[in-house]
Amino acid sequence: MSERAACFQNYLLMAMIVLIVTFVTSGKGATPAINLDVSHTNDPTTPSGLLVVNCSVDANLTDMVTVASLTVFGSKPYGNQGEFDELALVDMWSQSPKLTSDLEDADVVISGKTGPENDSHSYLAMSWNSPTPGYRQYYKCVANGLDHQRQGVSIATTVKIEILNGGCCEKMDSIDSQLREVTEKVGNTCTAKTAAALTGQVKNLHSKIEALDSKIEGEIEALASKLETFQQNQNLHFKMMAIDKGSFDVSDISKGRVYLASKAQAAFNIGAANQACKSSGGHLVEFDDDEEYQFVYDFATRTGGANTFWTGANDIEREGHFVYFNSKKPVPTLTAWSSGQPDNADGSEDCIEIRLTFGLNDWICSQTGKFVCEVELY
Numbered sequence: 001m002s003e004r005a006a007c008f009q010n011y012l013l014m015a016m017i018v019l020i021v022t023f024v025t026s027g028k029g030a031t032p033a034i035n036l037d038v039s040h041t042n043d044p045t046t047p048s049g050l051l052v053v054n055c056s057v058d059a060n061l062t063d064m065v066t067v068a069s070l071t072v073f074g075s076k077p078y079g080n081q082g083e084f085d086e087l088a089l090v091d092m093w094s095q096s097p098k099l100t101s102d103l104e105d106a107d108v109v110i111s112g113k114t115g116p117e118n119d120s121h122s123y124l125a126m127s128w129n130s131p132t133p134g135y136r137q138y139y140k141c142v143a144n145g146l147d148h149q150r151q152g153v154s155i156a157t158t159v160k161i162e163i164l165n166g167g168c169c170e171k172m173d174s175i176d177s178q179l180r181e182v183t184e185k186v187g188n189t190c191t192a193k194t195a196a197a198l199t200g201q202v203k204n205l206h207s208k209i210e211a212l213d214s215k216i217e218g219e220i221e222a223l224a225s226k227l228e229t230f231q232q233n234q235n236l237h238f239k240m241m242a243i244d245k246g247s248f249d250v251s252d253i254s255k256g257r258v259y260l261a262s263k264a265q266a267a268f269n270i271g272a273a274n275q276a277c278k279s280s281g282g283h284l285v286e287f288d289d290d291e292e293y294q295f296v297y298d299f300a301t302r303t304g305g306a307n308t309f310w311t312g313a314n315d316i317e318r319e320g321h322f323v324y325f326n327s328k329k330p331v332p333t334l335t336a337w338s339s340g341q342p343d344n345a346d347g348s349e350d351c352i353e354i355r356l357t358f359g360l361n362d363w364i365c366s367q368t369g370k371f372v373c374e375v376e377l378y
């Protein structure tokens with residue numbers, strides 16, 4: 001037994017009769033009186049790894065007013081919690097922390113102190129680099145001292161250090177990359193599914209819109225044609241309204257036109273007749289072709305009341321060159337001419353009549369007859 005140990009034993013024997021041994025476990029109570037901090041880098045066994053074991057006592061929180069000694073133990077390499085080696089010690093007499101066993105050739109930095117009485121900052125700290133792979137899993141700290149009655153008190157705490165094999169960082173990296181892989185897979189699946197669903201919905205919408213479009217187009221076309229018909233009808237209505245029915249007999253509608261035959265027979269005045277036609281929304285008749293001539297001839301025949309029905313065709317301006325009075329357009333070649341006509345008989349036949357008993361003929365412009373107008377309804 002060393003001189004120091006013997007001294008401490010005497011001190012204890014003098015101070016107390018019963019040695020009360022109390023184990024205070026770390027984490028019990030709000031603030032533990034004895035703290036064993038074991039801090040380390042993720043893997044202290046790596047060459048750059050650092051392990052720090054620090055035991056401290058806050059005397060204010062315990063009955064132990066005097067901390068006589070602090071001892072740190074480590075479980076045996078690969079050993080159980082119950083098998084400890086004493087590693088370091090500090091006591092109130094020497095005040096110089098010491099390693100008490102060989103730590104696998106580790107370069108240990110040790111610090112610490114105890115007391116004086118009522119000092120709340122007793123501690124014993126050890127730190128060293130890269131513990132050997134068979135590092136100690138458990139560390140224990142024991143504080144021996146005296147309480148207010150100068151009775152011997154002992155408190156202790158034990159901690160286990162948890163280090164992932166192969167290094168925490170590598171494990172974390174591996175888990176991280178696995179997570180990322182899963183996330184990507186889930187993400188891709190979700191995206192692909194969502195995209196397919198969305199594409200389907202968009203296509204669906206497209207075809208619905210197209211269907212609607214063509215429906216609307218059809219409806220618009222139908223409406224447009226209805227409107228056109230309506231406008232035509234309205235136009236027709238107005239034009240029919242504008243015809244002086246007291247002065248004219250009105251034909252059926254043919255190709256959007258009606259023909260008017262003056263009710264009165266009178267000496268023909270081509271200008272006045274055209275003006276009368278204009279008053280009813282038209283002009284002296286102008287045949288575009290034989291078909292139109294035929295329609296008017298039939299109308300005149302039905303109307304009757306005269307043999308002569310005057311037209312807008314004449315060669316007043318230039319003999320033999322027939323034009324229409326209103327439009328000045330040349331009269332097209334017609335096969336409807338009565339045989340031998342136009343003949344400009346006596347050199348004075350410059351207006352064209354429909355003679356019911358003879359056919360299309362040039363005759364003297366001032367002769368008595370009815371005249372025929374043409375009204376374009378639409």
Ligand SMILES: *[C@@H]1O[C@H](CO)[C@@H](O)[C@H](O)[C@H]1NC(C)=O
Pocket residue numbers: 052054055056111121122123124125126127
């Ligand atoms: C150990 O703990 C004491 C008290 O908390 C502190 O003063 C000291 O700096 C610590 N030592 C190390 C190496 O952490």
Ligand SMILES: *[C@@H]1O[C@H](CO)[C@@H](O)[C@H](O)[C@H]1NC(C)=O
Pocket residue numbers: 058060118120
């Ligand atoms: C411990 O108690 C002493 C005396 O009452 C006081 O001065 C000191 O601040 C206390 N320490 C702590 C950490 O509470």
Ligand SMILES: *[C@@H]1O[C@H](CO)[C@@H](O)[C@H](O)[C@H]1NC(C)=O
Pocket residue numbers: 065117118
């Ligand atoms: C330590 O504290 C106790 C109780 O508070 C007191 O009786 C004693 O005198 C103190 N000792 C010193 C050295 O201050």
Ligand SMILES: [Ca+2]
Pocket residue numbers: 315319320344347348349350351362
């Ligand atoms: Ca003539």
Ligand SMILES: [Ca+2]
Pocket residue numbers: 341342343344345349361362363
């Ligand atoms: Ca003639």
